[in-house]
Amino acid sequence: MVNIPIVRNILQANENIASENRQFFKENGLLVINLLSSPGAGKTTFLEKTIEMLNGEMRIGVIEGDIQSTLDSERIEKCGAPVVQINTEGGCHLDANMIKAALPDLKVQVIDILFIENVGNLVCPAEFNLGEDMKVMLLSVAEGDDKPLKYPLAFRESKALVINKSDLLPFTNFHTEKAKQYSLDINPKLEIFETSCYTGEGLNRWIQWLKIQALSCS
Amino acid sequence: MVNIPIVRNILQANENIASENRQFFKENGLLVINLLSSPGAGKTTFLEKTIEMLNGEMRIGVIEGDIQSTLDSERIEKCGAPVVQINTEGGCHLDANMIKAALPDLKVQVIDILFIENVGNLVCPAEFNLGEDMKVMLLSVAEGDDKPLKYPLAFRESKALVINKSDLLPFTNFHTEKAKQYSLDINPKLEIFETSCYTGEGLNRWIQWLKIQALSCS
Numbered sequence: 001m002v003n004i005p006i007v008r009n010i011l012q013a014n015e016n017i018a019s020e021n022r023q024f025f026k027e028n029g030l031l032v033i034n035l036l037s038s039p040g041a042g043k044t045t046f047l048e049k050t051i052e053m054l055n056g057e058m059r060i061g062v063i064e065g066d067i068q069s070t071l072d073s074e075r076i077e078k079c080g081a082p083v084v085q086i087n088t089e090g091g092c093h094l095d096a097n098m099i100k101a102a103l104p105d106l107k108v109q110v111i112d113i114l115f116i117e118n119v120g121n122l123v124c125p126a127e128f129n130l131g132e133d134m135k136v137m138l139l140s141v142a143e144g145d146d147k148p149l150k151y152p153l154a155f156r157e158s159k160a161l162v163i164n165k166s167d168l169l170p171f172t173n174f175h176t177e178k179a180k181q182y183s184l185d186i187n188p189k190l191e192i193f194e195t196s197c198y199t200g201e202g203l204n205r206w207i208q209w210l211k212i213q214a215l216s217c218s
Numbered sequence: 219m220v221n222i223p224i225v226r227n228i229l230q231a232n233e234n235i236a237s238e239n240r241q242f243f244k245e246n247g248l249l250v251i252n253l254l255s256s257p258g259a260g261k262t263t264f265l266e267k268t269i270e271m272l273n274g275e276m277r278i279g280v281i282e283g284d285i286q287s288t289l290d291s292e293r294i295e296k297c298g299a300p301v302v303q304i305n306t307e308g309g310c311h312l313d314a315n316m317i318k319a320a321l322p323d324l325k326v327q328v329i330d331i332l333f334i335e336n337v338g339n340l341v342c343p344a345e346f347n348l349g350e351d352m353k354v355m356l357l358s359v360a361e362g363d364d365k366p367l368k369y370p371l372a373f374r375e376s377k378a379l380v381i382n383k384s385d386l387l388p389f390t391n392f393h394t395e396k397a398k399q400y401s402l403d404i405n406p407k408l409e410i411f412e413t414s415c416y417t418g419e420g421l422n423r424w425i426q427w428l429k430i431q432a433l434s435c436s
Contacts (some may be wrong), residue, residue: 140258
């Protein structure tokens, strides 16, 4: 019983700082996307492809959230995008205060779209707003089509769902239509993309949609 | 700064209840395995195969941990194993107190090995002991071979690592030797299995090892 008010206080404090971050992003004309998924759903490769396909047409910046290591940051840096690393040192999600602390290192003048790659975790990151315009979640087809039923909050909180690694579809028992229906039952407004970063399937549609989001934000 | 002592208290309280659970399991001669993985690494299918292959030679019981839904419990029940469902209602991991509350519903008289299928999450479940004899973690090859570097605690805490969905290896850039080496760098005593629940690869070795663990425990 004691835990409930403590957790509420933490969430409220987080919400207040998220509002400050949101204000900062707005003043600097950034579209900010909080990217969620399980470990290994392909967030970093998806970002690499997104940066490559926008090819300077819109400038991407990235905040990389990891428990430890700088593996993902190094990959993003190679793509030529400015990146700031946050190591949570064991923490299972990013919170608004971590983002606030990273803002001075962010080159906002050269960024149109900021991606925040959250810690790989389908549970806790969905509870903590960071000041983003929207959450986008990735689901790998190798994870199974029942994930919306089992981890509904991330699906409910997201504006878009990317069903990724579609090249693996022939080798799994993942039913795309089922996964879509389960997701839409939870969140009828969810925009859904089916992509493969190997074959390139579906990435064009994602890029077009992303550009529209950025334009309607700036 | 205020959060640290609170978290410590929670972990210590959890540890005390885990000790009580451990005592209960010992008195009843159970081998108890806490099964960890990301969402969609294949824990439930792996349990179905394990139950089927033991074919009554050793009797399995299961505690299913999920945020919500009873999908996995229903699958386990069809295999003929007694199962107790714990829904965490949003919580990102099982804790010792949830297990304690489930004990009266557990038919310990007809169980030799109890599997606790934790919430799909590679972060938080690794921090909370439940009173188990050992943690076993699954890693799907679709998740990538860098996961030990990014989520080290689960690898450090586990006695065995199951590299699962090996049938997908030809279609990914997962390097098994790399994943093994990263894992062993973190935990040199880790027992490693490579399995596919589709082709059956590696499951015999897992079953043999499991039987030895159960015999040395009873």
